Amino acid sequence: MKKIILMAALFMSSLIFHQQANAQVRVNLGINIGSQPDWGPVGYDRANYYYMPDIDTYYDVPTHQFVYLQGNRWIHATSLPSRYRNYDLYRSYKVVVNEPNPWNNAANYRNRYANYRGHHDQQIIRDSRDAKYRNHWHGNGHVMQRGPGYPKDNNRRGHGRGY
Numbered sequence: 001m002k003k004i005i006l007m008a009a010l011f012m013s014s015l016i017f018h019q020q021a022n023a024q025v026r027v028n029l030g031i032n033i034g035s036q037p038d039w040g041p042v043g044y045d046r047a048n049y050y051y052m053p054d055i056d057t058y059y060d061v062p063t064h065q066f067v068y069l070q071g072n073r074w075i076h077a078t079s080l081p082s083r084y085r086n087y088d089l090y091r092s093y094k095v096v097v098n099e100p101n102p103w104n105n106a107a108n109y110r111n112r113y114a115n116y117r118g119h120h121d122q123q124i125i126r127d128s129r130d131a132k133y134r135n136h137w138h139g140n141g142h143v144m145q146r147g148p149g150y151p152k153d154n155n156r157r158g159h160g161r162g163y
Contacts, residue, residue, distance in 0.1 A: 036061055038126040039089040041096065042133065049102050050094040053113040055084055058103055059094070067103050074103045090126065093119040 036047055040061070049067075050059040057080070058067040065076045068084075080087060093116045095109070102109060125133045 035064075036125060037064070037089075038124070039094075040125050041094050042123045042125055042128045042130065044096050045132075046098060047096045048100075049097040051097050051102060051109050051113060052092055052094055053110070053116045054092050054118065055080075055087055056106070056110060057084070058097070069103075069106070090124060091120045093117075093122050 036044070037059075040047065040050065047061050049061060051057075052059070056069065059065070060067055060076070063076075065078055066080050067074055067076050068081060069075075070081065075081075095113050095116065097109070099105070
């Protein structure tokens with residue numbers, strides 16, 4: 001009888017552990033705050049791409065690559081081309097897009113977000129005091145460890161460096 005009770009207890013505890021592990025996986029699948037760059041917009045737990053209407057360019061958050069049109073081809077690169085050397089990622093408006101390969105539907109995004117060109121009023125992760133951004137990807141391949149005072153980075157330009 002003791003063996004049956006012991007076996008039942010082990011079985012029940014393994015089921016509970018398995019359910020807790022599955023719940024944890026489900027919660028974490030949709031969140032990628034840690035991989036969003038310092039210059040990304042606040043308010044999004046998940047962002048696969050940013051669309052930047054000022055330069056008609058996308059940023060692939062998971063791969064940390066810019067996607068821009070050169071001639072008639074979409075180029076994937078870790079930095080912006082030289083023609084955007086004065087483009088300030090920290091001040092520009094970004095639209096979060098969670099559709100796969102949004103550049104394949106570029107005309108739609110150009111039309112839909114044309115009114116956001118020149119907007120500079122979007123709060124970015126670097127300037128947020130929200131606790132969920134305390135540890136996030138800093139753009140140089142490292143996770144930024146932010147203390148209670150949330151020190152700011154002096155590097156404000158993002159051209160040519162991928163951050």
